[in-house]
Amino acid sequence: MDPYGLLAKAGIWYLVADCARVPRMYRLERITTWKEVDRPRRIRENQTLATVAAALTAQWEHNHAIEVSATIDQTQIERVQRIFGQRLVQDDHEESATGRKVTIRFLHLEDVRALLPFGSAITVHGPTEARAHLRDLAADLAHHYALSSTS
Structure with a gap:
């Protein structure tokens, strides 16, 4: 691991580093x-914490297949x-006493499964295929979990 540094994004701290010369957060x-190694870090030429972090966050922002609109209690x-970290985009103008309007980005439709633990504390408004x-x-x-004679 060859670190560029630490980055705070949406109140969460990340280590930005190259792993086998591939940028990661x-x-x-x-x-x-972790274990300290006895060798100098090997960062890519002309790359800084700012350039690597910008490329990684831009990649994430454009690397999703579905944006779910919802209201969270x-x-x-x-x-x-x-x-959900950076996959969550809050609409600061859409807040009420009961909830906040958000957009959550998922790579695949199946990933909306991650919303199930929130039960009725989240209301998904769209897209239709996410609700379905x-x-x-x-x-x-x-x-x-329905009652059956074998339970």
């Missing part, structure tokens, strides 16, 4: 162990921020 709170905003997929997942879960 690692959420700092998820790094639990006020009690869950911090939890949603921790879980969540409805199907919830129905499957309810069916799985």
Whole structure:
């Protein structure tokens, strides 16, 4: 790992580094162990923390297949921020006493499954296929736990 430095984005700290000469961002709170090596870092020529971080964040912003529009209960905003990080875009103009309008970016439709732990604390407004997929997942879960003679 060849570090460029630390970056704070949306209140979350990241280590920006090259791993095998490929740029990466690692959420700092998820790094639990490390080992110092006895060699100088090898960063790519003409690259800085700012240039590498800008390229990585731009790549993320354009590397998603589905944007889910939703309203999150006020009690869950911090939890949603921790879980979705930079994939979450809050609409600062759309806030009420009960919730905040947000957009969450996912790579694949199947990834909306990550919204299930929020239950009714999140209301997905669109797109239609995201709402339908969540409805199907919830129905499957309810069916799985339905009372049966073998329970």
